[in-house]
Amino acid sequence: xxxxxxxxxxxxxxxxxxxxxxxxxxxxxxxxxxxxxxxxxxxxxxxxxxxxxxxxxxxxxxxxxxxxxxxxxxxxxxxxxxxxxxxxxxxxxxxxxxxxxxxxxxxxxxxxxxxxxxxxxxxxxxxxxxxxxxxxxxxxxxxxxxxxxxxxxxxxxxxxxxxxxxxxxxxxxxxxxxxxxxxxxxxxxxxxxxxxxxxxxxxxxxxxxxxxxxxxx
Numbered sequence: 001x002x003x004x005x006x007x008x009x010x011x012x013x014x015x016x017x018x019x020x021x022x023x024x025x026x027x028x029x030x031x032x033x034x035x036x037x038x039x040x041x042x043x044x045x046x047x048x049x050x051x052x053x054x055x056x057x058x059x060x061x062x063x064x065x066x067x068x069x070x071x072x073x074x075x076x077x078x079x080x081x082x083x084x085x086x087x088x089x090x091x092x093x094x095x096x097x098x099x100x101x102x103x104x105x106x107x108x109x110x111x112x113x114x115x116x117x118x119x120x121x122x123x124x125x126x127x128x129x130x131x132x133x134x135x136x137x138x139x140x141x142x143x144x145x146x147x148x149x150x151x152x153x154x155x156x157x158x159x160x161x162x163x164x165x166x167x168x169x170x171x172x173x174x175x176x177x178x179x180x181x182x183x184x185x186x187x188x189x190x191x192x193x194x195x196x197x198x199x200x201x202x203x204x205x206x207x208x209x210x211x212x213x214x215x216x217x
Contacts, residue, residue, distance in 0.1 A: 037082040044197040045204035057134035065141030067155040072140045074194035079110040084131040108136035158194035
């Protein structure tokens with residue numbers, strides 16, 4: 001009887017292992033597919049040297065929409081710190097139980113579901129993903145282009161482009177940001193980061209463009 005019980009326990013243990021193993025392996029696969037952020041997110045040259053396909057994507061977006069690379073990258077740096085799976089933190093019930101997220105913002109650009117759907121509809125970029133850098137930077141270029149068309153904001157004005165990006169076009173038009181001192185400070189930070197990125201890019205753009213000429217569109 002003892003041997004029979006041991007065999008039954010081992011059989012049950014083996015069955016449980018076969019049920020859990022695929023889930024465990026899937027988790028490993030997904031974690032392996034995740035794209036880690038650049039090691040130095042404050043230096044644009046370092047970013048593009050580490051992520052050698054990002055310069056191609058950012059330059060393609062600049063060419064398509066007219067927004068400078070340093071403005072696009074400063075906005076993404078603020079929104080997600082270049083994390084492909086970034087999301088707003090969950091609210092908590094009773095101070096410790098994880099609950100819902102405050103919005104559907106996701107990915108590199110922290111775009112909400114409805115705004116992302118609007119982008120896809122207007123650009124025809126079907127299959128675009130917020131956790132794909134090429135799609136994300138194209139989205140930022142498109143959005144800043146719309147902000148320029150609707151609100152007259154210069155595509156080189158990182159501060160006001162960010163305010164329109166954060167508040168939406170309606171909110172920006174109604175000056176909702178004026179009542180948010182914290183947001184104005186963040187917009188100033190984006191502006192400073194954009195200017196720093198612009199200076200950094202000057203020192204490495206020629207080298208990047210040398211590589212750029214070898215990359216097919």
